[in-house]
Amino acid sequence: MAILTYREALNRAMVEEMEKDPLIYLMGEEVGHYQGAYKVSQGMLDKFGEERVIDTPISENGFAGIGVGSAMVGLRPIIEFMTWNFSLVAIDQIINSAAKMNYMSGGQFPMPIVFRGAGGAGGRLGAQHSQAFESWYAHCPGLKVVCPATPKDAYGLLKSSIRDNNPTIFIESEVLYGSKGEVPDDEYTIPLGLGEIKRKGTDITLVTWSRALSFALEAAEILEKEGISVEIVDLRSLRPLDENLIYESVKKTNRAVVVEEGWPVAGFGAQISHLIQKNAFSYLDHPVERVTQMDVPMSYAANLERMSLPNANRVADTIREMLR
Amino acid sequence: MVLIRKFEEAAAKAYSVGKIGGFLHLYIGQEAVGVGSIAALTPHDYIVSTYRDHGHALARGLHPNPLMAELFGKATGISKGNGGSMHFFDKNAHFMGGHGIVGGHISLAAGIAFASKYKKEDSVTICFFGEGAANIGSFHEGLNLAAIWKLPVVFICENNHYAMGTPEYRALAVKDVSVRAYAYDIARDHIEGDEVRKVRDHVKVAVDRARRGEGPTLIEVSTYRFRGHSMSDPAKYRTKEELEAYKKKDPLMRARHELELGGLKPEELDQMELDIQTQIDDAYAFAESSPEPPLSQLHKYVYAEDK
Numbered sequence: 001m002a003i004l005t006y007r008e009a010l011n012r013a014m015v016e017e018m019e020k021d022p023l024i025y026l027m028g029e030e031v032g033h034y035q036g037a038y039k040v041s042q043g044m045l046d047k048f049g050e051e052r053v054i055d056t057p058i059s060e061n062g063f064a065g066i067g068v069g070s071a072m073v074g075l076r077p078i079i080e081f082m083t084w085n086f087s088l089v090a091i092d093q094i095i096n097s098a099a100k101m102n103y104m105s106g107g108q109f110p111m112p113i114v115f116r117g118a119g120g121a122g123g124r125l126g127a128q129h130s131q132a133f134e135s136w137y138a139h140c141p142g143l144k145v146v147c148p149a150t151p152k153d154a155y156g157l158l159k160s161s162i163r164d165n166n167p168t169i170f171i172e173s174e175v176l177y178g179s180k181g182e183v184p185d186d187e188y189t190i191p192l193g194l195g196e197i198k199r200k201g202t203d204i205t206l207v208t209w210s211r212a213l214s215f216a217l218e219a220a221e222i223l224e225k226e227g228i229s230v231e232i233v234d235l236r237s238l239r240p241l242d243e244n245l246i247y248e249s250v251k252k253t254n255r256a257v258v259v260e261e262g263w264p265v266a267g268f269g270a271q272i273s274h275l276i277q278k279n280a281f282s283y284l285d286h287p288v289e290r291v292t293q294m295d296v297p298m299s300y301a302a303n304l305e306r307m308s309l310p311n312a313n314r315v316a317d318t319i320r321e322m323l324r
Numbered sequence: 325m326v327l328i329r330k331f332e333e334a335a336a337k338a339y340s341v342g343k344i345g346g347f348l349h350l351y352i353g354q355e356a357v358g359v360g361s362i363a364a365l366t367p368h369d370y371i372v373s374t375y376r377d378h379g380h381a382l383a384r385g386l387h388p389n390p391l392m393a394e395l396f397g398k399a400t401g402i403s404k405g406n407g408g409s410m411h412f413f414d415k416n417a418h419f420m421g422g423h424g425i426v427g428g429h430i431s432l433a434a435g436i437a438f439a440s441k442y443k444k445e446d447s448v449t450i451c452f453f454g455e456g457a458a459n460i461g462s463f464h465e466g467l468n469l470a471a472i473w474k475l476p477v478v479f480i481c482e483n484n485h486y487a488m489g490t491p492e493y494r495a496l497a498v499k500d501v502s503v504r505a506y507a508y509d510i511a512r513d514h515i516e517g518d519e520v521r522k523v524r525d526h527v528k529v530a531v532d533r534a535r536r537g538e539g540p541t542l543i544e545v546s547t548y549r550f551r552g553h554s555m556s557d558p559a560k561y562r563t564k565e566e567l568e569a570y571k572k573k574d575p576l577m578r579a580r581h582e583l584e585l586g587g588l589k590p591e592e593l594d595q596m597e598l599d600i601q602t603q604i605d606d607a608y609a610f611a612e613s614s615p616e617p618p619l620s621q622l623h624k625y626v627y628a629e630d631k
Contacts, residue, residue, distance in 0.1 A: 025442065051442065056469070057468065057469070057472070059465035059468065059469065061431065061461055061462050061465050062431045062434070062461075062462065062464075062465025062466055062468065062469045063431075063465075063469065064431070065428070065429075065430070065431025065432050065434065065435055065462060065465070065466060066431055066434055066435035066438050066469060067435060068432055068435055069372075069420075069431065069432035069433060069434060069435020069436040069437075069438065069439065070435040070436065070438050070439035070442065071435075072420060072432070072435070072436060072439075073370070073420075073436055073439040073440075074439065074443075075439045075442060075443075089461070092425055092428050092462070093428065093431065093432075093462075096424070096425045096428055097423070097425075097428060097429075097432060101421075102625050102626070102627070102628050103406055103625045103626055104403060104406050104407045104411040104413070104421075105403050105406070105407060105411065105413035105415075105421065105625075106401070106402075106403040106404030106405070106406045106407065106413070106625060107404070107624065107625040107628070108403070108413050108414075108415040109413065109415065109421075110628030110629075111628065112628075141626050142626055142627070144627075165628040165629070166627045166628050
C-alpha cells in the first residue's frame with residue numbers, strides 16, 4: 001500500500017479515469033501549463049495534451065457553462081475551480097443549468113459533470129478565500145455533494161464522481177492537500193452516499209466530513225484520556241447522505257454532535273441535527289449539538305482566524321458539557 | 325411561420341382561460357428570425373434557445389402536439405410536463421432547450437460547440453438570445469471562450485428592442501450589438517429580421533464559416549415582438565404608433581407576398597393556412613385530452629439513471 005498525499009490521490013484518480021475514457025477532459029484556470037494552482041493536475045498536460053487538459057481564462061461562469069453544454073452532448077467534463085470561492089460567479093450554471101437539466105427536460109439530458117476544487121479555510125487567506133460552501137450546494141436537489149477527508153477516500157470518491165451521470169460538487173479541503181495517508185495500490189471506488197466509521201466509540205457520536213474530521217479525531221484522543229469514548233462518523237458525501245450510519249451510531253451512543261467547517265445558520269449540520277431528532281429521537285439522552293465556524297466572515301488576524309474556526313478543544317468542551 | 329403564429333395565438337387563448345400557467349413569452353412578430361436561421365442548418369446541427377422558445381422549436385420541425393401538451397403541463401409534453409413554456413427540449417432533434425435564465429445559455433451553446441470540436445464532428449451550434457442578454461457576463465465569457473478556441477457556434481441576437489420593459493437605448497452602451505464582435509475579434513453581421521430568406525442566407529454564411537473551423541460569428545437580427553414581454557405584460561412602455569409601424573412590416577405578410585410573386589395563388593396560400601389551423605386545433609385538442617404526469621414522476625429525473 002502506497003503512502004500518498006491527498007493531492008496525489010486525486011491526481012491518480014483523474015489520470016486513471018482519463019486513461020480509460022477519452023470523453024473525460026479536465027478544464028479550469030491553470031490546470032495545464034501551470035500544473036494546477038494547487039498542483040492537483042501535476043503532469044496531466046504532458047500525459048493528455050492540450051485537447052484534454054485545458055487552461056481557461058478567468059471566467060468561471062463561462063467555462064462552467066462550457067462544461068455543462070458539453071456534458072449535454074455526451075462529454076464527461078471535470079471542471080476545476082481554483083477555489084470554491086470563485087464558484088460563486090458560476091453558481092448560475094451549477095444550480096440553474098447543471099442541477100436542473102435532467103429534470104426540466106423530462107430525463108433527456110443526464111449531466112455527467114464533476115465540479116471540483118479547493119474549499120474551506122486556509123492559512124490566513126481572509127474573508128473571500130476562506131469559506132466552506134458545501135451547505136450551499138447540498139441545498140439543491142439534482143446535485144451530488146462530496147467532501148473527502150483522507151487520501152484514500154479522495155481517490156475512491158473522485159473516481160465514483162467522475163463515473164456518475166449526475167453533476168457532482170467535489171469539494172477538496174485546501175489544508176488537506178499535503179496530508180498523507182495509505183492508499184491501496186489496486187484500483188477501487190467508494191460509492192457516493194456511503195459514510196464510514198473513522199473511529200469506534202460508545203459514549204457519543206461525532207458526525208463530520210472533510211477537514212473537520214481532523215478536529216474530531218484530535219478531540220477524541222483528548223477525551224479518551226478522560227475516559228470518554230467517542231465514535232466518529234465521516235459522512236464523506238452529503239448528497240446522497242448515509243443516514244442509517246448516523247442513526248445506528250446514535251442508537252448505540254445516545255448522543256450526537258455535528259462538527260463542520262462552515263457557518264451555523266442554515267448549515268448542513270442543522271439538517272443532520274433535524275434528521276437525528278426526527279428519526280432517532282427516542283434514543284437521545286441530550287439535544288444534538290453542533291460545533292461550527294463562528295457566525296462571522298473570516299478575519300485575517302491570526303488569533304481571530306483561530307478563534308473563528310472549529311477546533312479540537314471546542315469539540316472536546318462541547319462533548320464534556322453534553323456528558324456532564 | 326404561419327404555424328408558429330397560429331400555435332402561439334392558440335397558446336394565448338389557452339393561457340387566457342387558465343389552461344396554461346406560468347410565464348408565456350410569445351414570439352409573434354419575430355417568426356422570420358427563427359425560421360430563417362434554422363433553415364440554414366442541417367439535422368445534426370444544434371439549437372440553443374431562450375425562454376421564448378416556441379418559434380425556434382417549431383422551426384426545427386418539432387411536432388406541435390407535444391409542444392402544446394408541454395404548455396398544458398401534460399405527460400405527453402416534449403419535456404414530459406416538467407419543463408413548461410420556457411423549457412422545451414428534444415434531444416433527438418438536437419433542440420438543446422429553452423433556457424429561463426437570461427443569457428446563461430450562451431456559454432452552454434459554446435459548450436455544445438466545444439464538444440463538437442472535441443469529438444471532431446462538424447456540427448454547428450446556433451444560439452438565440454435577446455439584446456438584453458448581451459449585457460450579462462455569460463455573453464461576454466461565452467463569446468470570448470468561443471473566440472479563443474474557434475468554436476463552431478453562431479450567436480444570434482434577436483434584438484426586439486425591449487428587454488422586458490427596458491428599451492435598448494437605456495441598456496446598451498452601443499446601439500448595434502453586433503459591433504461587440506470586434507471586442508472578441510470574431511465575424512459579425514447585422515440583418516433586418518422581417519425577410520425570412522435574407523435571414524437564412526446571412527446565417528448560412530456564418531454557419532458555413534463555423535463548419536470550416538473559422539470560428540464563431542455574432543449576428544444581430546433586428547426584429548419586433550407584437551405582444552408584451554409575456555402574457556402578463558400589457559407593454560405600456562411603447563406607443564401604439566410604434567407597434568402599428570412594425571405591424572406594417574409583419575414578416576408573415578412579407579413572406580406571403582413573396583410566395584405570391586413566386587407564383588403561388590392566393591387561394592392556395594389560404595388553403596395552406598387553413599390546413600395549418602387544423603393542425604393547431606388538433607394540437608390543442610391533443611394537449612387538452614392528454615393526461616397530467618403521474619404523481620410518481622415528481623421524484624423521477626432529479627437524478628439520472630446509473631451509467
